[in-house]
Amino acid sequence: MNRIAVVAAGQGAQKPRMLTGWLKLPGVREAVTSWSEQADVDLIELGTKADADTLAATENAQPILVCLGVLISDMLADKDLVLAGHSVGELTAACLAGVVDPGTAVTLARRRGLAMARACAAEPTTMAAVIGGNPDDVVSRLTDLGLSAANINGAGQIVAAGPVDAVAKLVAEPPAGTAVKQLHVAGAFHTAYMEPAQEAFAQAAHEITFSDPKYPIISNLDGQEVRSGDELRDRLIAQVTAPVRWDLCLKQLAARQPDLAISAPPGKVQASLLSRQIPSLRTLCVTTPRDATQAAAQLEELSPVLQEA
Template sequence: MKAYVFPGQGAQFTGMGQDLYEASSKAKDLFSQANEVLGFDITKIMFEGTADELKETKVTQPAIFLHSTILAKVMGDSFKPDMVAGHSLGEISALVANRTLAFSDGLRLVYKRALAMQKACEEAPSTMAAVLGLEDHVVEMICADTTGIVVAANYNCPGQLVISGEIEAVNAACEALKEAGARRALLLPVGGAFHSPLMEPAREELAAAIEGTTFTAPACPIYQNVSTFAVTDPAEIQKNLIFQLTAPVKWTQSVQNMIKDGATHFIEVGPGNVLQGLVKKIDRSAETEKATL
């Protein structure tokens, strides 16, 4: 069975999507539609912008979404998923790819999500850190014992977690994690504490937009970051997406459940190849590849 997976923030690169634009009239139409929906020329930034311009959250998130969803759409009949999943932002890409969301609705949600997250970051200075070489439960316990807000935010693969929270609390947790034997506990160059309670203002803002968007029955199940199990009910998908911003990304558990349900072949759709690497670290026997035109 084929599982198609969609990357999140951090996979952007200069010139992203230009090959799609030049190879397909359908891609041209979708990029043009995206410029109209967003009200600015994101295509120009994706194709010609600097790395710094692409790092702006309000650009990064829609750019990665567009690269992923447009690639899935122009693949045509070769895009035949038995199941899908997306890492954080990638979950909205996956929901467009499996036809739960219309392309323009998905793009509007991504843009609102980006702006809401940016605003929450500015209101509460915060950060994230990658932790390597410790069991999940040890990281969770140390976060729970640390003064202030710090939580496990991304379960990327066994031995690789990301923690998220207030700057002082994350720094203190990093020191404690190193003492507990972490190979590394390294601050990440991000704007704030994604997938933590500090994203509550963004979650509330995005919830209204999600509730006002039409979710239809998907073409195949999605394994969502919050639940980790196969979901096909539009109302349940909608509810899980609302809680995604403040809940951890349970990528390890999602991939394990996809494999348990029959996935043998994982195809990464969008920029970068981070998810292929994570899938291999979760299960070496899984086949992985990059989606191409």
């Protein structure tokens, strides 16, 4: 049993100026500047001045999300954790578990994002969220349209991906009992369309030493625990073209019966999914430095209980 679950956000959670408040904390601006140089991307510009469209570009969204998520590492030190990250959030989880350092995590996210952007440019594809309905009926409808279930998020949400015209037809003619929302993304992530990106990311990942994680990480591929750095590298590479099985990650987290969950910044999307899927689990949503201060205080209050247990 791991007493504190930590989940990290994937693309779609980014918001303009989400880094601004964090830069006022001691040492953060210097750290983010260093990571920017390492990753060859201006994270401060992205996190304080970029508009929504600029942030939505996958080569920008991925590194800034990882940058923000790893800022809570100090408050998690020496806690009894289990971690999971949605898509690129798995790099955030890897950093929080000590597999790679923050600058490396941000750099890998940038290289992953650039590779995926190039793959998106090769063929017009997109994604849409299907909410509600019978999951088997939804998947059957996607198959009929030549689409893939790129994310199975739990809480009644499946994200479809594939050719633009097929997604448009899904939006126009949704499966019974569902609502379908077009997503503003560059392409069909977590499908075979990302094979060129997978190859490029694999090259980047194999240039890095992956330490064994200090805490268990729950894999997007199948909701199983990963304890080896080499295995995590292989799974990170595989998930570029594989569906994100966030439903299985949440099921695994629930089975561990944690006392508390923390949704790393920007925390709202994953906190919402957690609360709907595991309503009995107390979830702290960390989006701002004030949220982090409050969460750290609650972790300290919980520490004596954990030591007694």
